[in-house]
Amino acid sequence: MKTKLVPSPAIAIPKSIPGVSCTPLADGTLISLSGTIRNNQTFGPFEIPATTEILAIVRGAVHWMHPHILKSVAAVPKTTQALLYRMADGEYGFVLPLVDEFSCCTIEGCAEGLQLRVEGLADGETISRTRALFAARGRHPYELIESSMRTVSELLRSFRVRKDKAEPAFLDEFGWCTWNAFHEDLTLEKTLDGLRSLKAAQIPVDFLILDDGWLDAEADMLKGFDANLKRFPGGLAAMVSAVHELGVPRVGIWHALQGYWLGLHPEGELAKRYRCIDNRGKLRPETAGADGVNDLHLIDPAQICEFYREWYDLIHKAGVDMVKVDNQGGVIRFAEGKLNRSAVMRAYQQALQGASGVHFPGEVITCMSHSADVAFHMLNTSVWRNSHDYHPRAVNLQQQYHIYSNSLNAVWASSFAILDWDMFNSGDPEGVYHAVARAISGGPIYIGDDVGSHNPELIAKLLTGSGKVLRCPEPAVPCEDSIFAPAFDEALPMKLFARSGAGALVTAFHCCRHDGTVSATVSPADVALPEFREADTVWAVLRVSTGEVCTAKTHDRLTVTLETMGWEIFWISPVADGIAPLGLAGKFNGPAIFKSWKNLGGKTWSGRLLDGGTVLFWCAQPPAEVFANGVSVSGTHDPVTGIFTLKLPVGTGLDIMIKM
Template sequence: MVAFSLMHKYKLSLMELLMLNRSLETHLGTFCHRDKKEMPDLMNWFGWCTWDAFYTDVTAEGVKQGLESLERGGASPKFVIIDDGWQSVCMDTTSVEAKFDDTANFSNRLIHVKENHKFQKDGGESSEVDDQSIGFRQIVTEIKEQFSLKYVYVWHAIVGYWGGVMPGVAEMEQYEPTIVNPIPSPGVESNGICFVLRSIMKNRVGLVNPEKVYAFYNDLHSYLASVGVDGVKVDNQSILETLGAGNGGRVKLARKYHEALETSISKNFPSNEIISCMSHSTDALYSAKQAAVIRASDDFFPRDPASHTIHIASVAYNTIFIGEFMQPDWDMFHSLHPMAEYHGAARAIGGCSIYVSDKPGHHDFIVLKKLVLPDGSTLRAKLPGRPTRDCLFSDPTRDGKSLLKIWNMNDFTGVLGVFNCQGAAWCRVNTKNLVHNEQPGAVSCTIQAKDVHYLTNIAEHGWTGDTIVYLHRGGNVLHLPKNKSLPVQLQAREYEVFTVVPVKRLSKGAAFAPIGLLKMFNSGGAITELNYGSPETGIINIRVRGCGVFGAYSSVRPERILIDMKEEKFDYEERSGLISLNLRVSEKELYQWNLTVEL
């Protein structure tokens, strides 16, 4: 993990490392922290990515099929990422094909900034890329209109394609690409060179002249913007650290490329519509003034059973450091998968975009409806999801005794996810993820309100420290007094999500705590306003976004509850204090219900 490597090397505490970053921002002037950046609106909506559905075999028709399939099931994406497979690429005469399983061909190079024949109207090899009337413009327009999409993103590598840009091609000559040899750092070599980097090293990279790279990005992005594309996912960014020889070194090259990239993004996608990917090198992080979203881990690998628990742990720990620079993206996942709920719960806590890469017709809408509201919006937590303090120096993937706890905040509640990640880890000998324990046993821990580190920031004045805890899977509502602990035990690859809410003491000894939409992973994300008014009145006003079963804790049965000024029926459990009532689906997007609870 980046943060812990730096802490070990320079003997820094975690707080010292994060404070050093703040000082470096002022001193270097080359990057900004996350809280100073504009977050793209895409973050607040459900999306679909074409990658694991089609890999590079994606076509215009496949994009439509995927969107239609999700819409039919009631989980309509509001954005789509057309991943690798849309660009005009080919190999040069000296390249050796480098394709493995469902990967791209890493020896290909970019030969045109416009889309390939698969995204022309007839999909034929003879289609002309210059005819916009039958290309991306028509396809993007059609899917936006037919599926009410808000955003269409497309993928490209930071050097154009995996193998860079093709020299000697008329459309690319103006960018002056040259073939260069990637040279990995000793640290990368010692950890193991992956198939992707090994393939790129073998076939080398067509690197655009750094003095021409802004023109390249601007031509690419201005074309995409002109046909209705709203943003880009820019991949393989860390390849720049291997290409510094002859270009002033890796730092200078990265600065040049990232400055050009962000300038082009500002001009062509002015709402900062970019997702950075494979960009954990410090060269990239300390060159990011505007980019606000960063993939925080390796890919989601649907067919690799060793990868899933590692994925969750890796993102959580990586977020400690990279979450200072950008909002971590937890990547896509499959909703129809043995680990779908596990992945979905983690993303609900992660504060990230929520998007899947399901094949058309392969969906679990029960899982999706715990993440996505009928209008396509999500209940995104406010911060990057990070490990709790007591997890910082444990190893929840291989020590056999630790659970991973991840916390985040909503406007009026905290959220805490607990995951059993034991059983698989990175193997330095084989340089890949491996299952080291086929049947890891149950693991236990305790949770406390203080695990949600900023909970005091949202508590009402005079808070006693007592909380209400709602268990998503268990369905329990529990009262947790100040400084008390709740025991948790999880079997292998199990999870639980806890909504943690400060208790408000009202008149005549009554106590109240809103929970949120009980069927959603991040229940409390639905609460947008909370007003207790005068404690003597016992009247609580709550604004709630979404639909389904809304829940709250009350130590006494309410006299009545109004929704938008109309009295509604509700259920009350004397034993637990749980109030529950149903909120219908609104016809208005992002509609907020006005609830009045009279105790």
């Protein structure tokens, strides 16, 4: 019989494993390794309590991670980066392999439980110690994950949790990205044509992302810092000026973490000033040789801070306001065999986050970044592309998997990042499905529409009347009964909740790749926030597709049937003194119009609104008095539905006061 070294609530380590030590911490257990540690070495087995409900977040390739719903610990795939499971007593366990300054660890299943794998060391390199894994358990999954990530953040000091980082300004703006419309075949005139098309459709664009295709590059390698002058005459500064003339105030540019996809061009101007470390690896099949392998030219990590300082100085002076930084997980291939991956990633992230912090504080989208060594180095940047690309006009199952993977990836990623569910195309058949997902995601909302292919009416459901984004203040995450639901393979709903306005949203999606309807039940109790745990609270619930409103107690349930690629959003708001603020009519995320809602004493309530428009409340009886910016206003009350409608001027924020 095995004797446990340290009885952890979430994981147990046999004494017989050499080089493994456990440190009990306030919120869990830290597992460290010592001795002569080599690349790809495994340690284990580690045991976890019996469970048949497992969510593994797995790095499938260098750039993206994917959720796996499992029944057996032995089935946990290689390159698993986070593991959540539910025990027989209803509590949750969370197992997190770590990335420190020495190595990158992952976990995988084995016959007797889990084992650790050490990754990221160079050929022949050995290390003598590394912090390898953190494990904890708790009653509430999101509180458990957040607490665990905060403990690890304080331990490693290489990243910060989402709540400790500032939000970038572009989150509250509506944007357009050039990628879906033009891919790499990008020019200044095409960019301006896209913006003119949006302007003609009266779609308010506040930021532009100039995606791949603008750089001075050849054969997937960067030659110079400025734009390709054949495509962008006058360079980056002239492009920014032209975009501003069309009324778009914020301009962002795309680039790869390594400069371009395969690094620096050996014959380019930059390669004369910056040393490169050459390697070979499978990264870009488009430009690979017959063997499928690319030549890679990584800027020496010792020079990468100077590289970023020089580059970001230049693009900032040209008028650039934000950056989308791609290919971040590609460091795996650039470093493979030659360099310590953790050390390379640390140097590159310090360079990126330092230079962006000087010129574009927080205005960064971290993309193609689903290796854990990126997540564990997000010290200042907060926006993280949460899934593989959205593919316009792809078959239904690709659209459904996009929603499914974003939903379950959020279980872990929401703890350290604001989640970008990617652009979508408003004019495409799947536009509504994706617009709903972006509306509730809590991340940036931007489109990739082709020139002349827009749906202004759909976009209007995402914005206030003056073009402000209606956004949840926190990422949408799966309801507890969807965390372990294989909703892509079986006829089960994917349900998510997100805080919004004075209450929350619960959204149900049909993500199943098989045809047929999916049935769901929705309840205020689906919102896994502390204020939604009081059984006797009464809530006003609005069903967005029909506009129907009802009241319900916390554990009451409503039913909904979803067709293929169907959806439903429920606005859920607490009733107090006979009133509940609902939201802006005609919008997917109408509750986000409320920036605040509080009791002033007695039966008087005040709210701060993001903008005006037709604002809905549920009221048991008509309010006695209503004021907007100190001026008495009147509304209409429907005694049958209880809906009180207030029409307010659009264009500016408003303070309202309602006496019941």
